[in-house]
Amino acid sequence: MTLDVDTIAAVSTAPGLGAIAVVRVSGPEATSVALRLLPGLERMPDPRYATLAEIRDPDDGSVIDRAIVTYFAAPESYTGEDVVEFSCHGGWLVPPLALDACLRAGAREAEPGEFTRRAYLRGKLDLVQAEAVSDLIEARSRALHLAALGQLEQGLSGRISGLREGLVRLEALLAHHIDFPEEDDAPVPLDEIVSEATNLAQRIDRLLATAPEGELLREGALAVLAGRPNAGKSSLYNALLGQERAIVTEEPGTTRDALEAFVQVGGFPFRLVDTAGLRETDRQVERLGIDVAKRYLRDADVVLLCVPADEEISDSDRRFLEQLEAPVLMLRTKSDLQNDSPERRSPAHVAAVIDVSVQSGDGLDELRGALPELAYSALLHVGAEVPVITRRRHALALATARAEVELFRDALEAGLPPEVASTHLRPAETALEEVLGVISVEDVLDVVFREFCVGK
Ligand SMILES: Nc1nc2c(ncn2[C@@H]2O[C@H](COP(=O)(O)OP(=O)(O)OP(=O)(O)O)[C@@H](O)[C@H]2O)c(=O)[nH]1
Ligand SMILES: [Mg+2]
Numbered sequence: 524m525t526l527d528v529d530t531i532a533a534v535s536t537a538p539g540l541g542a543i544a545v546v547r548v549s550g551p552e553a554t555s556v557a558l559r560l561l562p563g564l565e566r567m568p569d570p571r572y573a574t575l576a577e578i579r580d581p582d583d584g585s586v587i588d589r590a591i592v593t594y595f596a597a598p599e600s601y602t603g604e605d606v607v608e609f610s611c612h613g614g615w616l617v618p619p620l621a622l623d624a625c626l627r628a629g630a631r632e633a634e635p636g637e638f639t640r641r642a643y644l645r646g647k648l649d650l651v652q653a654e655a656v657s658d659l660i661e662a663r664s665r666a667l668h669l670a671a672l673g674q675l676e677q678g679l680s681g682r683i684s685g686l687r688e689g690l691v692r693l694e695a696l697l698a699h700h701i702d703f704p705e706e707d708d709a710p711v712p713l714d715e716i717v718s719e720a721t722n723l724a725q726r727i728d729r730l731l732a733t734a735p736e737g738e739l740l741r742e743g744a745l746a747v748l749a750g751r752p753n754a755g756k757s758s759l760y761n762a763l764l765g766q767e768r769a770i771v772t773e774e775p776g777t778t779r780d781a782l783e784a785f786v787q788v789g790g791f792p793f794r795l796v797d798t799a800g801l802r803e804t805d806r807q808v809e810r811l812g813i814d815v816a817k818r819y820l821r822d823a824d825v826v827l828l829c830v831p832a833d834e835e836i837s838d839s840d841r842r843f844l845e846q847l848e849a850p851v852l853m854l855r856t857k858s859d860l861q862n863d864s865p866e867r868r869s870p871a872h873v874a875a876v877i878d879v880s881v882q883s884g885d886g887l888d889e890l891r892g893a894l895p896e897l898a899y900s901a902l903l904h905v906g907a908e909v910p911v912i913t914r915r916r917h918a919l920a921l922a923t924a925r926a927e928v929e930l931f932r933d934a935l936e937a938g939l940p941p942e943v944a945s946t947h948l949r950p951a952e953t954a955l956e957e958v959l960g961v962i963s964v965e966d967v968l969d970v971v972f973r974e975f976c977v978g979k
Contacts, residue, residue, distance in 0.1 A: 531637055654674070655671045
């Protein structure tokens, strides 16, 4: 793969009001581009020394800003190339003016993710680490933050490299076995190779077990509030969000549309949805709202079924429960209105029952504890030493490797010639190498870096 040779520039901080914005320039011409903006400096400051300087327009010499300039000499920079960073004033005007000056001084505007792509191509990061940079920036929950940090520190890459070494070892053992066909006892018995393969498959399984919930960390688990009109859904929605987002009235049928908001509960990300109360109705708007609610319920990762504490769970609630695939948390709402000790029998299909009141605040902490347990139980109980798979790309590759190892083992156990069995090892290795980016396929890189924003 050829390395890019031109020099790129971008505003690396988010647009909008802010005290500081960073304009980053990377490539072989980074210092000459920078010096054209810095006529007050005779030469670039020493690498890694922050220097206050005037940024001037390269064409007419007018002052754009007073900024801190830092030079990172190749290869000791984020991209591995010469990099110059201008920490200029933020806001709407200065950062684009400074970027425009860089472009007129000879740089090209960077594509999304291009800095990180260059870091990868120059061996600064493997592909999993490059993706972790994106996760770290996008993380809105502590759980994704920790998973991304682990991946950035090569927790996952190291594990996948280990699996790849396991495959190479299987190949070596098999080669050894094949090389001694005439002897009575082959130096490596086949059943030893079979058991190594089994062990490897189990190691892949342990990683894969984190994938379904790990992928949820990036979007948030869909938690849907449902129940009869007036059950207290919108009140709970507001309480969990910590702000009055949904309208609450004593009139049944208040909520028509579904409302969705991001919320972090116990460090885990959720997309919390408030829905229209479920009932038979002739009113068209309400009926449409109920249809929307049902669609959300089909996709839900957790359902929060609200039943007022002073009412019995109805037959229609029960029928509704039976149709749901997601785990259900039953919330006995308005528990402050209920005087006698509440019954806590959980109906079939219900994972737990919690009495809650937004009036007194009772049960809300218990609810906040139960949500992660339902949506992220595998991650909660997996232990910190297992890296979390947060991307479909990784999960698919691991599943491919897993399937090939299984085919390899089956072939050996079925008595097929070892040469035939061994044809499954190479595809397994290829799958893992693609995850790390050891072999870089242009298409894979395009997919990985497409979702970055400019300046990363
Ligand atoms: N005392 C008490 N009243 C509550 C509690 N939660 C909700 N309510 C009241 O119950 C009524 C209905 O609450 P909502 O949150 O609008 O109920 P909903 O399920 O969203 O209703 P729809 O949108 O019509 O389906 C309102 O008058 C709320 O003030 C509670 O914990 N205690
Ligand atoms: Mg409502």
